[in-house]
Amino acid sequence: MSTERLWAPWRLDYIREPSPEECIFCRAASSEGDEERASHILHRGERCFALLNAYPYTSGHLMVAPYDHVPSIEDLDPPAAAEVMALAQRSLAALRHNYRAEGFNLGINQGKVAGAGFEDHVHLHVVPRWGGDTNFMPVIGDVRVLPQSLDEAWTELRERFAEVSG
Numbered sequence: 001m002s003t004e005r006l007w008a009p010w011r012l013d014y015i016r017e018p019s020p021e022e023c024i025f026c027r028a029a030s031s032e033g034d035e036e037r038a039s040h041i042l043h044r045g046e047r048c049f050a051l052l053n054a055y056p057y058t059s060g061h062l063m064v065a066p067y068d069h070v071p072s073i074e075d076l077d078p079p080a081a082a083e084v085m086a087l088a089q090r091s092l093a094a095l096r097h098n099y100r101a102e103g104f105n106l107g108i109n110q111g112k113v114a115g116a117g118f119e120d121h122v123h124l125h126v127v128p129r130w131g132g133d134t135n136f137m138p139v140i141g142d143v144r145v146l147p148q149s150l151d152e153a154w155t156e157l158r159e160r161f162a163e164v165s166g
Helices: 010-016 022-029 032-039 078-099 136-140 150-163
Strands: 039-044 050-054 062-066 105-106 124-129
Touching: 022 050, 022 062, 039 078, 039 150, 050 078, 050 150, 062 078, 078 105, 078 124, 078 150
Parallel strands: none
Antiparallel strands: 039 050, 050 062, 062 124, 105 124
């Protein structure tokens, strides 16, 4: 009986990298120029910003985060909380246009027990979905097949964010 292998080399970076000592959202928020591209910042608002997830569940998986380093949505002032939702709406429009997404998962994991990988800086995940996108690859193989690189997604979505009214 032969064993088939499914390769997902990008996961090794995630596994091997030590947890960053600094907040990934604060680091991304302070990036400029080429660093901004490397951080995959899609859009900057007055109080919040959108960026691609470096280890996405699906193509286009992005996050919306406030500039303020706070652990809970309870800690956001009303204008920042409203801007998180406004950027989520803008994200849906951009993802629907670029990827023809049929649905979305939006979620905030607050606290380690709730699955937060970065529990000290609240952020909203926006994950585009399609009919049949949960197939044998992620269920049996624990592998996700992403047809587009992060850099390609960044280029397309950044352009789309500029076009989508907000």
